[in-house]
Each structure stands twice: as C-alpha cells, then as structure tokens.
Amino acid sequence: MNIVVFTKRVAAAQEEELKIVRDGEDLDISKLPFKVNDWDNYAVEEAVKTVEKFGGQVTAISLGDKESDEVLRRSIAMGAKEGLLIRKDDPIFDPAVRANVAFNFIKKHNIVFDAIFTGVQAEDDQFGVFGGYLAALLKIPFASMVIGIDEWKTDHVVVKRELEGGMSERVRIGIPCVLSIQTGINEPRYVSIMGIRKASQVERKVFDGSEYMENIRSSIELLRWSYPPKKEGAKLLSADIDSACRELLEILKEKGVYQ
Amino acid sequence: MEFTNTTKVFTCIQCGKCTGGCPESGRTPLNVRLIVRKNQFGAQVKNSHLWYCTSCGTCTVRCPRDVKPSEVIFDMRSTLVESGDISTSIQKALENTFLQKNPWGRARSKRAEWAEKSGVAIKHISDTLEKRLLLSCCVHAYDPRCHVIPVNISKLLTYSGIEFGILGEEECCCGNEIRRIGEKGLFEELREENISNFNRYDVREILTLSPHCMNTLKKEYNLPKLKVYHYTQLLWDMIREGVVKIGKDYKKRVAYHDPCFLGKQNGIFEEPRYILKSIEGLELLEFSRSRENSLCCEGGGGRMFYEVEVQYERNAKIRVEEAYELGVQTIVVSCPFCLMTLEEQAVEKGIEVKDISEILVEVLE
Amino acid sequence: MSYGLIVADVRKGTFDERNLDLIGFCNILEVDAYILLPKGDYDVDLSYFKRVIRLNMEEADFLNPLNIGAIVEKTIEKFGRPSIIIFSSSSSGMEMASYLAGYFNVPIITDINGLSKEEKVFFKSCYSEKVYAHLRLKNEGFSVLTIRSGSFKQHANKKCEVTETEEMDPPTLSEKRSFLGYVEEEKQEIDITKANFLISIGRGVGKKEEIAGYEELATLLKATLSASRPVIDKQWLPKERQVGTSGKTVKPKVYLAMGISGAFQHIAGMKDSECIIAVNKDPEAPIFQYAHYGIIGDMHKVRDKLKELLKGL
Numbered sequence A: 001m002n003i004v005v006f007t008k009r010v011a012a013a014q015e016e017e018l019k020i021v022r023d024g025e026d027l028d029i030s031k032l033p034f035k036v037n038d039w040d041n042y043a044v045e046e047a048v049k050t051v052e053k054f055g056g057q058v059t060a061i062s063l064g065d066k067e068s069d070e071v072l073r074r075s076i077a078m079g080a081k082e083g084l085l086i087r088k089d090d091p092i093f094d095p096a097v098r099a100n101v102a103f104n105f106i107k108k109h110n111i112v113f114d115a116i117f118t119g120v121q122a123e124d125d126q127f128g129v130f131g132g133y134l135a136a137l138l139k140i141p142f143a144s145m146v147i148g149i150d151e152w153k154t155d156h157v158v159v160k161r162e163l164e165g166g167m168s169e170r171v172r173i174g175i176p177c178v179l180s181i182q183t184g185i186n187e188p189r190y191v192s193i194m195g196i197r198k199a200s201q202v203e204r205k206v207f208d209g210s211e212y213m214e215n216i217r218s219s220i221e222l223l224r225w226s227y228p229p230k231k232e233g234a235k236l237l238s239a240d241i242d243s244a245c246r247e248l249l250e251i252l253k254e255k256g257v258y259q
Numbered sequence B: 001m002e003f004t005n006t007t008k009v010f011t012c013i014q015c016g017k018c019t020g021g022c023p024e025s026g027r028t029p030l031n032v033r034l035i036v037r038k039n040q041f042g043a044q045v046k047n048s049h050l051w052y053c054t055s056c057g058t059c060t061v062r063c064p065r066d067v068k069p070s071e072v073i074f075d076m077r078s079t080l081v082e083s084g085d086i087s088t089s090i091q092k093a094l095e096n097t098f099l100q101k102n103p104w105g106r107a108r109s110k111r112a113e114w115a116e117k118s119g120v121a122i123k124h125i126s127d128t129l130e131k132r133l134l135l136s137c138c139v140h141a142y143d144p145r146c147h148v149i150p151v152n153i154s155k156l157l158t159y160s161g162i163e164f165g166i167l168g169e170e171e172c173c174c175g176n177e178i179r180r181i182g183e184k185g186l187f188e189e190l191r192e193e194n195i196s197n198f199n200r201y202d203v204r205e206i207l208t209l210s211p212h213c214m215n216t217l218k219k220e221y222n223l224p225k226l227k228v229y230h231y232t233q234l235l236w237d238m239i240r241e242g243v244v245k246i247g248k249d250y251k252k253r254v255a256y257h258d259p260c261f262l263g264k265q266n267g268i269f270e271e272p273r274y275i276l277k278s279i280e281g282l283e284l285l286e287f288s289r290s291r292e293n294s295l296c297c298e299g300g301g302g303r304m305f306y307e308v309e310v311q312y313e314r315n316a317k318i319r320v321e322e323a324y325e326l327g328v329q330t331i332v333v334s335c336p337f338c339l340m341t342l343e344e345q346a347v348e349k350g351i352e353v354k355d356i357s358e359i360l361v362e363v364l365e
Numbered sequence C: 001m002s003y004g005l006i007v008a009d010v011r012k013g014t015f016d017e018r019n020l021d022l023i024g025f026c027n028i029l030e031v032d033a034y035i036l037l038p039k040g041d042y043d044v045d046l047s048y049f050k051r052v053i054r055l056n057m058e059e060a061d062f063l064n065p066l067n068i069g070a071i072v073e074k075t076i077e078k079f080g081r082p083s084i085i086i087f088s089s090s091s092s093g094m095e096m097a098s099y100l101a102g103y104f105n106v107p108i109i110t111d112i113n114g115l116s117k118e119e120k121v122f123f124k125s126c127y128s129e130k131v132y133a134h135l136r137l138k139n140e141g142f143s144v145l146t147i148r149s150g151s152f153k154q155h156a157n158k159k160c161e162v163t164e165t166e167e168m169d170p171p172t173l174s175e176k177r178s179f180l181g182y183v184e185e186e187k188q189e190i191d192i193t194k195a196n197f198l199i200s201i202g203r204g205v206g207k208k209e210e211i212a213g214y215e216e217l218a219t220l221l222k223a224t225l226s227a228s229r230p231v232i233d234k235q236w237l238p239k240e241r242q243v244g245t246s247g248k249t250v251k252p253k254v255y256l257a258m259g260i261s262g263a264f265q266h267i268a269g270m271k272d273s274e275c276i277i278a279v280n281k282d283p284e285a286p287i288f289q290y291a292h293y294g295i296i297g298d299m300h301k302v303r304d305k306l307k308e309l310l311k312g313l
C-alpha cells in the first residue's frame, strides 16, 4: 500500500486580524506564525494509520516555498517514509494550477500509489478543490469529505462521507483513487519537538516547481481583498420568546443542522 | 508503558513522606511513593495516574533523600509525550504553545493587549534605562479576568516612579508548565527564545507576576546574573519604604491562600501577609492548611488543560468551604492559577476571590 | 444566448432549499437558468427555470462525481455550451464541482457568497471569513462555480413564462464508484468534537432536574448535549461532554450556549464554532461578545418554547 499525501503549510490566521495592504492588493501575512494545514494533518495521520495496519509506505508531498519543508519534517515525524518538496516560492492561488502542477509532477516522476490523500480544503484559500481536480486529471475515482475508511481491499476501498444535517453515506471506490480527508476522521498524534528534530535527519528531496508549470496558466485573476462586513457582537433575536425561538429555528435550518 | 529512570529513584527508602503530603493522594489513584517504587523495578505504571500530579512540589520539598519524586513523574510524562501518548487537551496546549507561545493558541500579536487597559504609558524594555522587565505570564496576557493584574502593577509602578518595560509581542511562555507536562524539547525552545530576548535587551531584573514563571526563571533557566522576583516582594518593599501609601481601610475578613510555587517551592510566605496586615480594617485569617502546608489549588502541572480520569471533590472547593466556615469574605491570592480555580468555586458560596493587587489599588491614597 | 447550468442539490428525494441560491445567482447575472435533475418526485417549482433537463437516472448515480463529466458533455452536445456550471457548496456539490472542473481542466471558484455584476467579479471568503478575495475569470470557455448557501436566495424571485422540460438518457455510468447506502445513526459513543450541532448548558441550568428537559430538546433537534465545567463537576452530565480548555475543543456548525457566561476557559474551547448562539438572562454576559446571535432571556423558557414549536411542527 503506497499512499501519497499532499500537505500544505499555511498561515495560522485563526486568532489574528488579517491586514489588507496596498489598497487591497495584498494580504500581509508576514507576521503570522505558520503551521500545517489542519485538514492535511488529519490526512497524514490517516495515511500513516492505514499503512501501520496494512503495510506499505507514506510519501508526503508539499507544493510551496522553501519553508514548506517544515510540514514535511512533521509528516516524517508522524510516520511518513519520505518527503518531497515541489518548490515554488511565489504562492499559487488558483487551485486548478496547483492540481495541474501536482499532476505533472506525478506523471513526470512516475509516482506509483494506491491512494492519494489530501485534506478537504486548506485553511487559507478554502477552495476545497485540489483533490477532486487532481483525481479528474489523473482519471481516477475520487471521494471527498471522507470521515471514515471502513475497508481496504486490493482493488477497492469503502469509505464513509460526511453529508449535511448529521447524515453520512457509504461509498465503494476503486483503487487507485484520491480521497479528501475530513477533520475528525481520527485524532492526529502529537509530534514532539524532539521527534521533529529527529525527523530532520531524513533527507527531503527538493524539486524545482517551475519545471512542472509548462503550459499551465491561471484563468483566475485575484483583483483585490476586502474585509467582510464588521460583526459587532451578537445579533439579538426578538425580545419576545415565541418569535425569538422561531427565528432560532430558521437559523438552524439555514446552517443545515436542522431540516 | 515502560519507563527508564534518570532521576535518583534508587536512593529512595520508601518512607512515604511524599505520599503523606501529596494533595492528590488518598482521593485519587496517584500514589507517589508507589510510582517511585515501581520505577526502581522498571515496573508498569498506569499512564493515567501520572496526570493527577499538580506539580505542587510537596513531595520534592519533603523528601529526606532528595529523590525529587515530582521530577520522576515529569520524566515519565516525557516518555509519554515523546511517544505521542497524551490526551488531546494536553496535546492542544503543547501545539498551541509551539505555534503562538501560549497554551491557548491566542495570537502572539495580542499578548500585550492588557496594556491598553492600563491607562498609563507602558514602554518596551528597549526604551527603558533600568532594564527592569515586567513579565506578564500567558494567563494575565490572555484571560480577560486576569488583565487587571498586570494593569494594577503597571499603574502602581508608574505612579511610584519605578521604571519598567515589557517585551510586548516578543514575550513568550516561560515553559514552567510545559516542562512539567514533560515536553522537554519545547521547554528548551521556549527557554532559549526567552533568554535570547533577555540578552538582546540587556535585561537586568525580571519582575514576574506569576509564581510559576518566577519559579522556572529562577531555578530552571540558569540566569545567575539576573535578579528574578515576584511582585508581592516588590510591593512590600514599596509599602515599607513609603513609596506607596495606604490611605483607606478594607473592612473585611480575609484569608490568604499560599500558592505552591510562591510558598512551599520558593519560600515566599511573609511579604503577601505583611502587605495585607498593613491595611487598616482588614482582618487576616489563616486557613488550617497554610504556608508550607497550603492546600494546592490543582491548577498546575498541566491540570489547567486537562481533566483527570476520576472525578472527585476539587481542592478548590474544599478550600472555599473552609473559607466559608471561617466566615471569610475575600480569599486573597497572588497567583493567576489559584485565582481562577478558587474563583470558579467561590461564586457559589458568595465569596470573592481577589489578587492581592486588586485589594491594594482599592486602599491606596 | 448562453445559459447557466445548475446541477441540482438533491438528497433522499428532496430538493434542497440551497438550490434557490443557485437560481438567484443566475438571475443576478441575467443568464437563463437550466437545471439538471435526476429521476424522482421532487417538490420543486419548475417555473424558475428556462429549461429542465430530467435525467433518466437514479439520484445516487447522479450524485456520483465520476458521472458528472459525461452528463455535462451530453448536455453540451444537446443544448450548447453553458457559460457557467453551478453547484451549491454542499458536501456533494463541492465533490462534483471539483471533479468536473478537473475533467474539463477549466477554472473553478468555490463557495461564492457575493459578486459585483458590472465588474464580473466574484467574492469568496478566505481564512474562515477573515477576508474576501475578489476574483475575476479570464478564460474563454465555461467555468465551474459553487455557491454558498444563503447568499443569493432572495434573488430567486423571477419566474419564466415558458419552461421547457426535456428528458435525457444518462451516459454510461462509472463502475469505479458506487453508493452503498446511508449510514444509519450508529449507536456509538457520543463524541462532542464530532457533532455538527451542540446544545451546551452552563451553571444557569440551576438544578439537576432541569437536565432531562435539555436532553429532550437535543433529541428533538438531533443535537448533542454538552456543558461547561460546573455542570460536569456536579456530575449532571458525563465528563466527556465538557467543552473548554480542560475539556474538549469543539468546532460544530452551530453551538447553542444556554446559561453559560463565557469564561475564558470555556470560550477557548468553542470560539471557532461556525455559528454561536447564546441564550443568557444577563445582557452583559461575556458570551455575547463571541456569539453571532443572542437571546436575552430565561433559558428554560426558551427550551420549553422550542420544544413546543418542534412538537407542534
């Protein structure tokens, strides 16, 4: 069982106020701490758990700048056998481009795998596109929002997909395939500082990203950034309990947690 | 889990003084003496037992053979940390500390937000002459309830003309709890970062607001040239020397709760009491267990981020009940952990819990 | 004239309300709305659409991302090329959209929640609602878009005079992925970190006897009950239900906090929830600073009224 996991290093913005600079043209994330994309952390854990159970090996791949090596070291500390960096110093925003670069990389190096795992989405751009797009380029089956892998067979897997309203479905998909992993599928293990230091001793191969960019152009123009309308505390529902409760039920419906 | 022993477990004579003083023994499965014993044999210890320890230090203080039983426990936790065998809430605290340099993962950039509430101009350490660093501690920096403590201290210092500076968003967790959780690598990183900041700004003395920070800076940082002290020490000096004058009375029945890291681990018992005794009208009562025997509030050693397996009556509750029996109106503390744990219980008994600085600003001229 | 091709958001025989956002989106862009629908008796007002394409296939096959490429190819053969193909940003919508975009190797923008029609610019949130990216498509052909629920439904107000309905046979179905079934509510241990919808109760609940009423409410709403530490300390709910720094960190879609003041240790465990609704009798309670919606009032009254409404439904 060979599993390739794509893992991305992202700015940890959850706690920060993001600064839009240069008249909306740029987002200043230079002061933020960076970390592994949360979803990818689950994907790496799931891959490692899978090979621990069925044998095989995990290869972690990151597409990003040189600092992205950090998430590869982390993956290795978690149990990946090797880490490959497709180095591209200026970030690629368009998920279609990212998927195409990954596709070219896989083809060029003839990377063999039984499955590719990705996170459902990245915390930064939140496109949620990479896995599905890549699967289609590779012409292999795909499932996203995977919250459970119930069965691994030589030619197929059975996975559980999360749907709305607390529902989920079970689908059977052929191997090789791409699975986009949803948070909550497992409990990613802790990697200690010493563990990461040890992992640094495993060599990570670096590839020049521009070599896989031939004939790929982005068709999405990022014009500017803006802030969403400011939220000033809670929006209070009606003072009358009856109306307030009706409004509450409407909100629950809109959020898709109650049908 | 099998453990290897690096501490002096073989000098242990199994006298049981550790367990005898342990605030967790009897009511929880934690038995310090037995853990040391099992360590001597390399025998199995149940992982969950290790996490009851609050790192109060009683066992280590009382041990006649210098075994340092609490350190034995931290070492064993370390083995669990390295193998990733820890609870998710502890894991979160560690990951957060790695990322944002505080266990809650709040933005490092907001570390000095409390300063805006102070109403006085607070300098960065580099802009000061005396290089006296006020180290706020993660709790004071991020828990809105505790902001008032650095705010009060800053005001008191400013009004008294005592120069100080802060590190602002460069400040980073001291690592006292991290080391006690057993993440030694992370502790080392925090220590290195802090020391490099102290060196960069030529810091000469450090005024700590939390006894936990003071403890590790004093004992685990190896800073022989730096003077490290707790704010109650400075405040008492200021009162004694007449730099601040108490002008109002405080007509309440008050009990002072000795924090483990200030009291039994670092021998500071008198200054907080002197401060309180110098306040007119304040009736200072003593808990039956005070000073060296003070009952641990159970906020330390990772317990701030973790609920142990067995549910039992919290020490904070026992403490508050005793205060209630004594007719105490205000429990006074000088540690943010004690403040939080005791206050949570005290609200139900209608008793207030205050940091010593909160009382002081009320009674100043 | 080119059209917008809506891939219907359907599930278990129901036509989701989220489809209205897709219709509204087409209306704002002033493109004719075509919709792809599988077999089934959906309760849907077809007059919203210029054309309804009924595929002679089961819902489960329709929702299989491996089939969508061929379906769209067939649609194009028959009706020409759309300018956009749109999905809702639901679990299956996102799955199909990303696969379809890769199938044709065309651009895709997901989770659109606003637009500027003049500039042909779409807005999408990044960094969990911290900022919006303004994006423009510069390709010639069609693109794939997914639309966030609740963003455009108020624009679904235009009816077409004529709606053409066509039947279409499905393409050859993929055998590489098959639907096995919906997962029955497995009686598994309750894990509040995995719940989509938490009702969390705090010290304000007052008495142990009140808990049962909240359990009942949670059952009616298919929510999971969690609590702040004082409730757990009193052993009114099991330990595993504690939210906060020393309990569990949760990130549900909806967090309904009732009788919780919003202490730092509690907030740290739930502040990243997608939508926080607070019920508290104290308008000054810190929880309101973190909540998206608030009800100032007695939690028990809110509970009882909700139960009444739900039972009456």
Ligand SMILES: Cc1cc2nc3c(=O)[nH]c(=O)nc-3n(C[C@H](O)[C@H](O)[C@H](O)COP(=O)(O)OP(=O)(O)OC[C@H]3O[C@@H](n4cnc5c(N)ncnc54)[C@H](O)[C@@H]3O)c2cc1C
Pocket (backbone or CB within 6 Å): B299, B303, B304, B305, B340, B341, B342, B344, B347, C201, C202, C203, C204, C205, C227, C228, C229, C230, C231, C242, C243, C244, C245, C246, C247, C248, C258, C259, C260, C261, C262, C263, C264, C265, C266, C269, C279, C280, C281, C282, C285, C297, C298, C299, C300
């Ligand atoms: C080490 C440590 C760890 C901790 N870890 C956690 C943790 O993991 N999780 C956690 O939750 N806490 C934790 N705490 C406790 C925390 O500090 C607070 O004490 C606790 O969160 C308060 O819970 P509460 O909001 O339910 O109660 P309170 O703060 O007492 O608030 C009760 C609220 O209910 C409202 N209310 C009362 N009656 C009604 C009514 N009839 N209708 C509507 N509203 C009503 C009141 O206005 C009030 O706002 C921890 C504390 C310490 C010291």
